[in-house]
Every structure is written in C-alpha cells, then in structure tokens.
Amino acid sequence: EVQLLESGGNLVQPGGSLRLSCAASGFTFSSYAMSWVRQAPGKGLEWVSAISGIGSGGTTYYADFVKGRFTTSRDNSEKMLYLQMDSLSAEDTAIYYCAKARGQLELSDFDKWGQGTLVAVSS
C-alpha cells in the first residue's frame, strides 16, 4: 500500500526557515515524480514544486511564487522527499501536502497524497 507521511510543519517567524519531509513507502520511490501542493486556510489547492523521477534526471521545478526561496530534493535510498523553505512570509501559511505522480514526469495526475503538515508563519 502506498503511504506518504509528511512532517516538519511548525510555527515560524516571518523571514524564518523550515524543512518539510515526506516519508514514502509501498512503491518504488525513485521511479516516480513527486510534488508539493499547498492549501492556505479555507482556500484551494496550489502546486508548489515538483521533482522528476530518477529516469528523468531528478529535475526540480517550482512555482514562480517560491522560486529562489524553496528547494525540493529527494533521497531515493531513504525514500524521502524534502522541501527546504527559506524567507518565509505570512502568505506561505498553509497545509503542505506531498503528492505522488503517476509516472516519472513532473506533469501528471497526483494519484496518492499524504495527510499534510501545517506551516504557520507569524510573529
């Protein structure tokens, strides 16, 4: 059974940093693209970042609103996905979900989702 478990969400001050983790199990992690999708309180879903599978070079992609501030990485040996978040602002307050793509490529449906981890940016 595919499982995704996020962790690392917390309350952080504006300008601060946070690292989110997503532990994957139940599938060949390295073979699939992974994404981060966020949801601000009471709002809709917003794609944040993706990283392609090993066969597509593990290339990273970012939404314009996080470029230069967030970094996505993966450790295929540990089946872990990470999101390093720097220069956080109140607008980054959201539940962050990791989501598995159907295949290697970053453009896909998201066929499995984690339960999410809450990031709150406030002084």
Place this chain on the structure above:
Amino acid sequence: DIQMTQSPSSLSASVGDRVTITCQASQDISNYLNWYQQKPGKAPKLLIYYASNLETGVPSRFSGSGSGTDFTFTIRSLQPEDVATYYCQHFDSLPPTFGPGTKVDIK
C-alpha cells in the same frame, strides 16, 4: 500560466440526484485534466485522470468527459458520502494549476 475556472462554486442536491460540475481551461489542454475530491479535514483524492479515466477503486457513479478547453464531471447518483469539495487540475504545462473548487452538499 493556464487558468482553470469551475462552475458552480457550490451546489446543494438531494440524495440520488445527478450532479454536474464544469471546468474550463484558459487554453487548449487536450485531455490533460484531472478531478479530485477533498472531504473536510482530509487530503485530496484522485477520482478521474486524463479527463475521463476512473481511478482504481473509485465508484462508477463518478465520471468525467471533455477535451480542449471544456470539461465536465458528473456524479450519477449523489450519495451522502460524496459531500466534499471537487477540484479540477490541468497538467498540460507547468505550473499545473487547480480550479477554485466546487463545494457539494446534501439538500
């Protein structure tokens, strides 16, 4: 970026009713369109991919159709457990944007 719109933004229907949600893309996305269900306090769940393919394990009362810029999501016979917000999402190009959602509840 490709913009996605959905209508209606919310609806209320009776158990057993047929429910239809539409999603429109700001440009041609072929069939690169997915539908998700999100129940309150839960993560989204994939229902339909590539516009009309039913995800494994999803009840057959859910269906999707369309191509190009106009898409439709249908619940053939609304059930109490279908109370949720439904989102469309394109994956034609980066960024893969979501529609604003349609909240469905029981009358």
